[in-house]
Amino acid sequence: MSTTHNTSPQVFTQEQLDWQPWIAPLQESELSERHHAGLVDAARARSPYFRLLARDPDTLGARTRTDKDIFYNPDAGLPRAERELAAAATSRTNGCIYCASVHARFATHFSQRAADVQRLLDEGPGSDLGPR
Template identity: 70%
Template structure:
């Protein structure tokens, strides 16, 4: 028997990129906290993620979720070297803007604004798209690299790396820009295939 997935009726469904908080609803049934075993809790990594329908849906495959979450945390929170947090978030925002993931773009644009204090530049990226002038050649280069890697990963190459180097990024910073974009290129497409944004709760 094939399960039929129906799109829920949602009033005021978000349809524009924003830095405001919005929600997300899955098209498939996530686990409930009562269903979680020790294996599921380990997969969530952070117990607070049990409040997220997205992570509770991914918890159906706890080993993959655990690897995904630890990779995510290392890319964005391990800032002892490499890119500052704001530019890691900028890279993820550019990938999300390219892929059309309104929910992910809202999350990472807020972080990019918070850590950079350049809210107007981040908003310009959301409103005008990835070709917008963001007030610095360095930010423009990070966005351009993210777009190249997101659109057709195999097209990203030596010229993109050289462009980042011209703006002063070192090897670790370039690696961080690539990791942020590559991870969210994948994460956006997963989220877009499993559900849709909703108004904030």
């Protein structure tokens, strides 16, 4: 569940949203070596979102390595702006307002095309965003 001031958002946005879990994340003190291996980056242990996902450390590890390859691999693929735009479009399609806001902010940051990214959020993946 995503919230802004504990109210679930009703529209897709580029604003920073507060995230509230439906079940309790693990506490940092509960994380084992296996959990830390799943987190991949030690700094993620501070995030309630990643501590919740750490309840299944093997899946989290696979998800995190995939995520890092998609968004941070400099050797192949689209530029980062287009990767984030594609993720925002996917999140818009599957209805995840929280994930769409995260990826839309990154897409805007890397592309400097805030209006086009907002058009995607407002109108959906079929909207005309013009040329790259």
